[in-house]
Amino acid sequence: MKKSRGSSNSGLRSPEPGLEQKASSSKAPTQKPQPNVMMRIHYASRNTSGYITEQTKESILRVAVPMNEKFNITGVLICVKDMFFQIIEGPKQHLEMLFENIMRDPRHCNITKLDSTLFQDEAERMFPAWYMKQLDGMSWSSDDLTSRAGKFKVQDAYCALKNMIATVLASEYLKQASSYNISMSKEDAYYVMMVDFMHYKKFLYHLHQIEGGYQLLVKFVGNMLEMIKRHDGKHIMLMESSILILFEKDIPDHALSVAVKLLENLDSFRKNVNREEMEAFYCNIGITKALLNYKKLTSLNNCISKVSRLQNAADSCAYCVVFDECVFDSVGLNSAWKSQNLLKKIVTEEEEVAFTIVNDKNIKVSKEEMMELLNRLH
Numbered sequence: 001m002k003k004s005r006g007s008s009n010s011g012l013r014s015p016e017p018g019l020e021q022k023a024s025s026s027k028a029p030t031q032k033p034q035p036n037v038m039m040r041i042h043y044a045s046r047n048t049s050g051y052i053t054e055q056t057k058e059s060i061l062r063v064a065v066p067m068n069e070k071f072n073i074t075g076v077l078i079c080v081k082d083m084f085f086q087i088i089e090g091p092k093q094h095l096e097m098l099f100e101n102i103m104r105d106p107r108h109c110n111i112t113k114l115d116s117t118l119f120q121d122e123a124e125r126m127f128p129a130w131y132m133k134q135l136d137g138m139s140w141s142s143d144d145l146t147s148r149a150g151k152f153k154v155q156d157a158y159c160a161l162k163n164m165i166a167t168v169l170a171s172e173y174l175k176q177a178s179s180y181n182i183s184m185s186k187e188d189a190y191y192v193m194m195v196d197f198m199h200y201k202k203f204l205y206h207l208h209q210i211e212g213g214y215q216l217l218v219k220f221v222g223n224m225l226e227m228i229k230r231h232d233g234k235h236i237m238l239m240e241s242s243i244l245i246l247f248e249k250d251i252p253d254h255a256l257s258v259a260v261k262l263l264e265n266l267d268s269f270r271k272n273v274n275r276e277e278m279e280a281f282y283c284n285i286g287i288t289k290a291l292l293n294y295k296k297l298t299s300l301n302n303c304i305s306k307v308s309r310l311q312n313a314a315d316s317c318a319y320c321v322v323f324d325e326c327v328f329d330s331v332g333l334n335s336a337w338k339s340q341n342l343l344k345k346i347v348t349e350e351e352e353v354a355f356t357i358v359n360d361k362n363i364k365v366s367k368e369e370m371m372e373l374l375n376r377l378h
Helices: 002-011 019-027 054-070 090-102 154-178 199-208 213-230 255-271 278-279 297-315 323-328 367-375
Strands: 038-047 074-080 085-091 108-119 133-137 188-198 233-239 240-245 283-292 321-323 345-346 353-357
Touching: 002 353, 019 297, 038 090, 038 154, 038 283, 054 133, 085 154, 090 108, 108 154, 154 233, 154 240, 154 297, 188 255, 188 297, 199 213, 213 233, 213 255, 233 255, 240 255, 255 278, 255 283, 255 321, 255 353, 278 353, 278 367, 283 297, 283 323, 297 321, 323 353
Parallel strands: 074 133, 283 321
Antiparallel strands: 038 085, 038 108, 074 085, 188 240, 188 283, 233 240, 321 353, 345 353
């Protein structure tokens, strides 16, 4: 592998001769580790050579795939500008040695381990058929996490990758904000919103086939970003189909108003396209409240995971918007949201109490109708 992107690059490849030599020369421990103990590591790093080129990516794949196959390591690499985001998984002993090798690799810098998990069964792998899969930084989606060669845990994998990217990019934003605002050196309250546009790639292709369809999508996205800005929100694009939005002011109205206006704008966009199948193009929105500081990556990661779970709850219910008790309790009793009964308590599929907004634009078509409309896209 070339030196261009060693950090993450070495991540999904098996270690250079180092891992193999260490594995064979090291003495057996007194207590043999369980042969079926597996590990998964999520980490991010920067390429010491700067922006990651196609040539760098190709060099990674050329070395990584055969080496990872040799050591039974699987995973995914996502490159965003000069950043690597990787999830690697495999036998614990091999994975720990691999990660040690990555930490020493001069091609990496700012290596941050975001999560490390043990599991017992090969069936628990997120990427059982990929010795190294490279996904496009901004244009990948959950549709890309499927393979005929293995049953992937698509939803789990999608959330893990998206949350990792969101944590790092949000940390970058908070760090930048702290240089302009002295109060950011402490934890500040934020309302955190995550928006996912479902089946985005399918609809993007579909809109390209409709005269003027893509232009309407561009206009919708532009209006959405402008509307977020007007409500004092800072948007962070995680990929083409997913956005993280931070609202710094300690009032929930901005987040709730943006959620409603986004749904209204989406409804107008569907009507402008004027195709029945567009009713299946919708978004899931999760909202929570948290104290954030770029120095506390763990708490930031926990917040991202929390808002992602709320978004998943929206995916499995009839509503587009789901938020938690922290947000509900922050809404003033005299505000229109509560005085006009515009907020409603629900129970999620996981049997947890959450809340949603009472609005006809917040209701999805039934799952049966959704499937029927999606089938028309093929």
